[in-house]
Amino acid sequence: MSYTEIFFYIFAVLSILFALLTVTRRNAVHAAICLLLTFFFIACNYVLLEAEFLAAVQVLVYAGGVVGLMLYVIMLVRKDEADEVRQSLGQRVIAVFIAILFVLEIAFISLLAYYGNYSGFLSSKMAQIGGNTESIGAVLYTYFLLPFEVVSVLLLAALVGAVVLAKNRIER
Amino acid sequence: MSNFLAGIQFPDITAIIPEVIALIIGCLILLIDPFIPKQKKRLNGYIALFGFVVLFFVTLSYLGKSIVTFFDMFSVDNFSTSMKLFFFVANFVVVLISLRYLEMEDSNLGEYYALLMFATVGMMVMVSSKDLIMFYIGLETMAIPLYVLAGFIRMNERSAESALKYLLMGVFVSGIFLYGIALTYGATGSTKLVDIVRFTYINGVNPILFVAIILIACGLGLEIAMVPFHFWAPDVYEGAPTSVTAFISVVPKVAAIAALLRVYFEGFTFFAPYWQTVLWLLSALTMIIGNVTAVVQDNVKRMLAYSSVAHAGYMLMGILSFNELGVSSLVYYFFAYSFMNIGAFALVIYLRRKNIVGDRLEDFRGLAQKDPIAALVMVVFLLSLAGVPPTVGFVGKFLIFSAALKAGFYWLLVIAVVTSVISLYYYFKIARSMYLEEPVADEPLLQPLSVKIAIFLLAILTVVFGVYPTPIMNLADLSAKVFFGY
Structure with missing residues (x-):
């Protein structure tokens, strides 16, 4: 059994463990943090499987973005109300x-x-x-150059739009 | 890695110069805006006006050129070029009617024009793209500024409500569109229209693509506002700022129809009988529901919303005819529709004054006595919308109907003619209110100059191209040759 395999099983067991904790915890914040750790250990396994781009996306999008959003939602829910909700x-x-x-x-x-x-x-x-990050980069900056550049316009428009809508609220 | 990159050609950047210029103007407005004092914010609008004129002439020089670049993703041809010219003409007028209106609504921000510019970039990409991913990104680049523009009036509940409704519908439908793209990719192994058509030529008709065709029509159906994706239209049109309503009801709708036309004609060529049947049904439903529901409306903006739904039905007839006359009549109809529809909304803006939005039927009461010229101009737009000669609306409808006749869709033609007759009734409800009813004493009309210029410009175009349609017809014929030139 190589080191890679040992680590693979360790991370696999850990991710299953935290996935179980995610669905069994009553406290929503605890559940969200367990979910974050699940995503993190899955990302570790992706690295071991030589899919380092997928690992980075997993950490940035799921662990970073999705769990962050979930915590925002939990923050907006009143705790005493949340405790009374049925769990099943x-x-x-x-x-x-x-x-x-x-x-x-x-x-x-x-x-x-x-x-x-x-x-x-x-x-x-x-x-x-040269690894899948390089391959994706090479395709993104050649065959998909134009969509990639137009997405930047999309993001700029979204940014400006968000500022416009939010600024209007504050000024009055 | 090095052999991976070998043999890749550098894309022809000259093809995207108009898009780049539009983007630069949008960013320029954003950069200059903070340095303009609050009373002189109109300067942003003048920059946008100037920008559209420059873009028009730059794009005009592309007429007759045919470039396919960025790895078969982006195409400059007569169809996309004439669509871009259309966007600039329509947007020029939209900016003209926005100048004074935004001041009245106390939301004269530079971002309005910048977002308009970004939406234009999205639409330009949309009509030029030959790849489904490119279509999707163009669609989103167009849609996101639209959501913001719909909610642009500060602290107005209806405006915010309409923006949220539009956003939720848009997000939902864009998911459907993506699903259609995913199915196409799964069935053919490519998102490029060239590859899709090649694949279906070799491997025959694949049943998964039937589903994909419907899903793609649904995804674009929101911006087209065709039945059953029209429910958002009346609410959003009523709540959004009137200048934005004029924009949403014309330009994105045309962009989406042009995109749908290109996807069906160039990607799903061998599925023609199938998508013709789908569009037949959608077009018939859109014309019937749009025209019949418009009859019972007493808010002019809502009525025009349903009328624009109905016009989407007429435009779909141009696609499903699938012949050269169909495309050229469609391009003509785009121009005609923009003149008359923006004109009608511009009249609503013209009636905007203190505490009066100008969109109720009562606001038009007795306009013939208060302002005879404005009432006359409104009648011209209404005649044109109903399709009465000698206006552009008549020529457009005549061409589209004859394209459908040539393709042999007799029953659809019967529905179209009957619903056009119904439309006469509700258009003339406004005319009756203007001419036969006594005016109510309320706030005097403001008669802003920029709106006046826009209205007269549109009225002149409506009549002149109705009597002498040749210039637009030539452009339309050129763009039809892109699909049927061989």
Whole structure:
């Protein structure tokens, strides 16, 4: 068992552990922080699987952006009201059914990857030509140059728009 | 890595010069705005006006050129060039009617014109793109400034409400559009229109693409305001600042229709019978629901909203005819529609005065006695919207109907003619109110000069191109040759 494999299992167990904690904690802030750690450990596994771009996106978008948004929402909800809300929707049968479907789907994909020699096909090939961050960068700045540049206009417009709408509120 | 980059050609940057100029003007307004004292904010508007004139002449020099660059993503051809010329003409008038209106609403900020410029960049990208990703980004670049513009009047609840409604609908529908793109990519392995058409030519018709075609129509359907995506239109049109309503009801709608036309004609060419059927149904529903609902409205902005829904139905007829006359009549109709519809909204702005928005039917009461010329001009716009000669509206409708006739859509034509007759009724509710009813004594009209100029300009264009349509027809024929020139 190589070091990589040992670390992989450690991170995998940790991410499952924190995922379980996320759904079982009653306190919403605790749940959100557990979710953040889950995302973080999944990102660690991405690094071990030579998908470092995906790892960076995982940390920036999910751990950074999504959990940040969730904490904002939790901040806006009054705590005493939140405690009274029921923790279950009473749809156990449907939930179990969907969970089983999901497990079967993952098992099917894993078997397909194991017997079909698809495992690590893309990432190892990408690693040979300099890693997937470089590959994405190379495509982004050549074939997708124009959409990339127009997105900057989009972001500028969104920024200006947000300032306009917010400024109007403050001035009066 | 080095062999990956080998063989990549440097894109032809001359193709995007108009877009870059528009972007620079938008940023220039943002940069100059803080240094302009509060009483002279109108200068921003003058910069925008000047910018649209410059852009018009720069783009005019592209007429006749045909460039496909940025790896088959961006195309300069006569169709996209004439669409861009259309945007500049329409936006010029929109800025002209905004100048005084924004001062009256006490929200004369430079950002208004900058956002208008950014939305224009998005639309220019949209009509030029030959790639679904590029379409999507153009659509969003257009849509986000629109949401902000709809909520531009400070602290006005209706304006804020309309902006939020527009945003929620827009986000929802853009998800649908993305799903359509994803399905197309899954089925054909590319988002480029050239590759999609090549794939379907080799591999035949794929049932997943049927779903994708509908989803793409839905995604663009919001900006087109076609049934069943028209519910936002009356509320947003009523709540948004009137100058923005004039803009939203014309320019983004035309951009979305032009984009839909290009996706269907160039990407899904081999699915023509299928999307013709889909659009047949949508077009018929849009014309019927738009015209019938407009009859019961007594708010002029809401009435014009439903009328613009109905006009979207007529424009869809131009796409589904799928012939050369269809495209050229559509391009003509775009110009005609912009003259008359912006004109009608400009009249609403003309009636804006202290505490009166000017969008109720009572505000038009007895206008013929108070301001006979304005009333006459309004009648010209209404005649044109209803499609009565000698106006641009008549020529546009005549051309579109004959395109549908040529393609053999007789029943759709019957629906179109019957609904046009219905539209006469509600357009003339306004005319009756102006001529046959006594004026109410209230605040005097302000008669701002810039709005006056815009109204007369539009009225002259409405009549002149109705009698002598050749210049626009030539442009329209040139753009139709892009799709049927071979």
